[in-house]
Amino acid sequence: MIDENFIKKIREQDRKTVSRAITLIESSNGSANQLLKFLYKFTGNAYRIGITGPPGAGKSTLTNQLTSYYRSLGKTVGIIAVDPTSPFSGGALLGDRIRMSDIGCDTGVFIRSMATRGSLGGLSKKAVEVADILDAAKYDIIIFETVGVGQSELDIAKAADTTVVILVPESGDSIQAMKAGLMEIADIFVINKCDRQGADTTYTALTTILHLYNRKERVPEVVKTIASENKGIVELAEEIDKHRQLLIETNKLESNRTKKLKERILENLNYLINEEISEIIESSYVDELVAMTLQGKLSYVEASELLLKNYKQRLRGK
């Protein structure tokens, strides 16, 4: 199935083929790896933007408007939306994707929702792989839209070249107590729904904190928007572009990407070794060690040391 023609069609941005390629990434590992081996050399051209923030901050509306703006400039956009999935319903409860309908029919826009269902750990890996496909399919801009509540979602947002964190006026009170991770990853802050009460206070609180405590070379910009009325979108796009220019001028775009790539390769190595461990070490041996630990005959540290020893012995014996 993954032949020259398949690759060619992805490179031609054929929607059906791109869709099938993403499904391959999402479902199986063997063919996903195969596909990436072919396509990886075509990646690195798209600019990747992460948009994250708490539930209800208006991420989808903002992504929607930003996409429309980029389209008006003639740029193609790929959107990877990571939906929170309830363990109760088994599906995304939010109807956000519906609001995408005005850009959903545009052939210059490709939208893919990914559920957080199942292995949470593998999600950021898959999301970045989907971005690789869209990158190889020559989309100019790729937007990761994620809820900034879990480590996995933060990992996705971090994978972007520019990360935008959206807050709302009501966030004011909790900015001090804000999840450290969210503050850390922001290149640009957006205060959305700025027609609501408290917008100015939140803006002042945020900019003050950023100027007082910022430890990065550059203080993140804060942009006010009302995404539902398309206000502040051009300003946001301009800030994103300014950040991109700065990254290029300071050679940070490449060094950041190198750093992220290294992390990605090492994470995947970790993943490969885990797979091997579950293949190589007999599960009865694991259970035996667990039982001994529970009985107090071993510490949990000793149990894992014995497993490591076993893994190495089996590797050497092979």
Next chain:
Amino acid sequence: MIDENFIKKIREQDRKTVSRAITLIESSNGSANQLLKFLYKFTGNAYRIGITGPPGAGKSTLTNQLTSYYRSLGKTVGIIAVDPTSPFSGGALLGDRIRMSDIGCDTGVFIRSMATRGSLGGLSKKAVEVADILDAAKYDIIIFETVGVGQSELDIAKAADTTVVILVPESGDSIQAMKAGLMEIADIFVINKCDRQGADTTYTALTTILHLYNRKERVPEVVKTIASENKGIVELAEEIDKHRQLLIETNKLESNRTKKLKERILENLNYLINEEISEIIESSYVDELVAMTLQGKLSYVEASELLLKNYKQRLRGK
């Protein structure tokens, strides 16, 4: 330093020694492993409770009151509080721990704050190891108090026998969009600050959702509290005890602990292997592969496969 006397003093609940033991766990790995090898066989007697929820839900106040209640029953309590750390200030911005002062002077209570600063991944590992120390020091009850916003914090809450998720009346709107992880791990829900508007609506919304969509054998109980006025605390303690009884009667306490122990051992194995990789594989080789990947000569998957191959070769050669 870790000699028979040291272990004996921990077992005697000597505060200074327990403190030093925890510092050992937090700071270094070699002696931490050594210590756990000695102490692990004394663990398994404490009942472990996880208390988690969004920032501002009143976790500290509730932990405080619950601890006072357990003390009135003559039980000793160890508290492991995982504070959100701001990357800006470099320290915990919340003064929650101060509120602990009325239980802080009680010799039957041991409180330890752990910062999320630094390696986020290792935090849950360390927090559970600290619980092992307190367990071996014969504290009857161990409470993990964490902010339910990151994967790491959720991991800590999951390490408990009974996990309590605290919400506030204002959570009502977002219960549907609530982080899946938080819903999944709750054995008991608390709606705190029930004197605030919206408490009944939130209670109804939550119980309805739980009854409609619950997939576990047991629908989590929902307890209303006003922790600041010490209301609902006894009811919460009773629900925790009912859950404990149920776990014991259905043999789940042991099977849950076995399952968690297995995960813990495998995670530690993973950790050991990662340490080995950074020792065994030359960093220049990693950098070389990263550069080749960035140039498009390799896919990132191929790069990690080559690293795995290198790791194995070096293991065999040893």
